[in-house]
Amino acid sequence: MNNLIPPPAILIVGALFVPLIKGKLKSAYLLLLPVLAFVMLLKMPAGKYWVVHVLDYDLIFGRVDRLSMVFGYIFTIISFIGVLFALKVEDDLQHVSALVYAGSAIGVTFAGDFFSLYIFWELMAIASTFLILARRTKASQDAAFRYILVHIFGGLCLLAGIIIYIQNKGTIEFSYIGLDGMASWFIFIGIGLNAAIPPLHPWLQDAYPEATVTGAVFMSALTTKSAVYLMARTFPGTELLIYIGALMTAIPIFYAVLENDIRRVLAYSLINQVGFMMCGIGIGTALAINGTVSHAFCHILYKALLFMSTGSVLYMTGKIRCTDLGGLYKTMPLTCLFCMIGAASISAFPLFSGFVSKSMIVSASSHEKLVAVWLILQFASAGVFHHAGIKVPFFTFFGHDSGIRTKEPPLNMLLAMGIAAFFCVAIAIFPKPLYDILPYPVHYVPYTGAHVVGQLQLLMFGALAFCLLILSGYYPPEMRAINLDTDWFYRKGGRLFNNVVDTVLNRINAISDRLIARAIPVWLGRLSRTPVTSLLTLYVKATGKKDLVIEDLKGDTRPEATTLLPMGVPVLISIVFLFSLFVLFVFLT
Numbered sequence: 001m002n003n004l005i006p007p008p009a010i011l012i013v014g015a016l017f018v019p020l021i022k023g024k025l026k027s028a029y030l031l032l033l034p035v036l037a038f039v040m041l042l043k044m045p046a047g048k049y050w051v052v053h054v055l056d057y058d059l060i061f062g063r064v065d066r067l068s069m070v071f072g073y074i075f076t077i078i079s080f081i082g083v084l085f086a087l088k089v090e091d092d093l094q095h096v097s098a099l100v101y102a103g104s105a106i107g108v109t110f111a112g113d114f115f116s117l118y119i120f121w122e123l124m125a126i127a128s129t130f131l132i133l134a135r136r137t138k139a140s141q142d143a144a145f146r147y148i149l150v151h152i153f154g155g156l157c158l159l160a161g162i163i164i165y166i167q168n169k170g171t172i173e174f175s176y177i178g179l180d181g182m183a184s185w186f187i188f189i190g191i192g193l194n195a196a197i198p199p200l201h202p203w204l205q206d207a208y209p210e211a212t213v214t215g216a217v218f219m220s221a222l223t224t225k226s227a228v229y230l231m232a233r234t235f236p237g238t239e240l241l242i243y244i245g246a247l248m249t250a251i252p253i254f255y256a257v258l259e260n261d262i263r264r265v266l267a268y269s270l271i272n273q274v275g276f277m278m279c280g281i282g283i284g285t286a287l288a289i290n291g292t293v294s295h296a297f298c299h300i301l302y303k304a305l306l307f308m309s310t311g312s313v314l315y316m317t318g319k320i321r322c323t324d325l326g327g328l329y330k331t332m333p334l335t336c337l338f339c340m341i342g343a344a345s346i347s348a349f350p351l352f353s354g355f356v357s358k359s360m361i362v363s364a365s366s367h368e369k370l371v372a373v374w375l376i377l378q379f380a381s382a383g384v385f386h387h388a389g390i391k392v393p394f395f396t397f398f399g400h401d402s403g404i405r406t407k408e409p410p411l412n413m414l415l416a417m418g419i420a421a422f423f424c425v426a427i428a429i430f431p432k433p434l435y436d437i438l439p440y441p442v443h444y445v446p447y448t449g450a451h452v453v454g455q456l457q458l459l460m461f462g463a464l465a466f467c468l469l470i471l472s473g474y475y476p477p478e479m480r481a482i483n484l485d486t487d488w489f490y491r492k493g494g495r496l497f498n499n500v501v502d503t504v505l506n507r508i509n510a511i512s513d514r515l516i517a518r519a520i521p522v523w524l525g526r527l528s529r530t531p532v533t534s535l536l537t538l539y540v541k542a543t544g545k546k547d548l549v550i551e552d553l554k555g556d557t558r559p560e561a562t563t564l565l566p567m568g569v570p571v572l573i574s575i576v577f578l579f580s581l582f583v584l585f586v587f588l589t
């Protein structure tokens with residue numbers, strides 16, 4: 001192992017040299033990096049490697065086991081597909097950000113200690129932000145700022161939990177944690193934010209649609225799935241995740257049906273699919289964890305395929321709204337085909353990848369007799385077919401004819417979509433290679449009569465409902481509108497908090513400036529020049545005795561006074577004042 005380079009280092013360090021390479025050599029170099037990372041993965045046996053001793057702690061950059069290897073494989077595979085899709089992009093910012101982002105996700109996967117985990121976690125947030133900024137529009141800039149602020153908050157929660165955990169446990173190595181104290185709750189929230197659990201999810205549908213065409217492919221694959229990996233590592237069997245996951249599968253369906261922006265529809269369906277994974281982690285059985293991991297593997301491929309196909313439409317037409325598209329199957333038949341393969345996969349059609357993974361999670365809920373959860377998952381399966389399986393390809397490539405006549409995207413984009421589509425079909429037909437690398441031995445058989453017939457019935461009823469709604473005119477119309485989500489509360493609440501705090505604190509600041517920052521220095525300066533007169537003036541103002549006569553050093557008196565102040569009083573005050581200064585000086589030195 002000493003002669004192997006850590007896969008994260010290959011991508012992160014390799015990304016730094018991208019701007020220095022020009023021409024066709026750059027394309028070869030970009031594709032070579034994920035290939036090298038994958039080769040390194042194939043040579044990594046189980047164990048702990050690349051351990052660096054810092055102070056009293058061991059930083060573990062290579063904890064290799066069956067769980068981490070599955071995510072390592074799929075992250076490198078999707079990195080290659082994403083780089084291939086982005087080859088024609090003449091923007092080094094996107095290439096560097098994407099490679100650093102992918103390398104950081106792999107770093108999170110193999111991190112065996114909290115310190116290296118946190119470093120890679122934050123590097124992911126920074127790199128992915130530039131994939132949003134790289135679109136260079138006002139909307140993308142605003143979304144990027146909101147995105148990084150949300151993830152800074154999540155990172156701080158994670159850091160707080162890590163510090164408390166290390167203080168309590170005395171170790172930086174992490175594995176199973178469970179919800180049993182303040183540290184675990186902070187860590188749970190920090191990871192859960194990246195997993196887009198409600199009500200912390202709006203950053204996803206806010207940011208992903210504003211990313212670049214190629215950036216959205218990487219973002220759909222890495223951030224939430226890294227969080228799924230960490231949840232499976234640290235919180236398996238946490239009952240709360242069952243209900244959070246069920247909620248995640250159901251709620252986004254209603255938003256996706258109403259949404260007009262195609263990539264926002266896909267963003268909501270992404271939350272829906274991560275909800276299935278959260279349910280599997282919460283159930284925590286071997287079948288459920290295997291289902292979660294395999295579904296994450298398949299989801300990365302078919303969700304990237306959907307983002308690539310719709311991104312290709314955006315790349316070629318400049319449009320991405322349902323109301324602006326339609327009829328593109330005539331001039332973009334291959335892109336349409338790839339989109340339909342992705343739609344069938346996410347809908348869990350038999351002979352498409354989602355079927356051999358999602359059904360494991362649904363079966364696990366049935367085995368544990370979670371009847372309500374099982375019903376919600378069935379409803380969510382029909383719902384995702386309704387919006388991601390039918391709506392996305394229908395309104396993009398069929399529906400009304402928009403009159404747009406364009407052509408297929410560049411060859412590299414078609415090849416990337418073709419590779420992802422091949423995996424979506426191959427995994428479904430031959431699931432054994434995927435099952436063989438899962439964390440636990442797999443005894444699950446997806447293609448039984450009950451599974452196939454039950455799933456087809458569910459999907460056909462969903463298709464029937466869509467057709468009836470369209471033909472009857474009751475389907476929610478596609479409108480140019482902004483749908484309110486839970487981010488309304490913290491956006492409006494944050495602005496109100498800012499206004500209140502700004503008003504209160506600025507008023508306190510003005511008073512402090514007038515009474516303390518300005519008045520006290522002026523009085524102290526006068527006191528240092530004329531201590532006796534200043535103190536007597538202060539005494540007069542405090543007591544209200546305006547009939548005092550103060551004799552100065554020349555012996556003059558104020559003619560309007562009626563009472564004389566003895567000369568000994570100013571002398572005594574002067575002595576007390578000087579003695580106080582002497583004592584203060586001695587005390588301070």
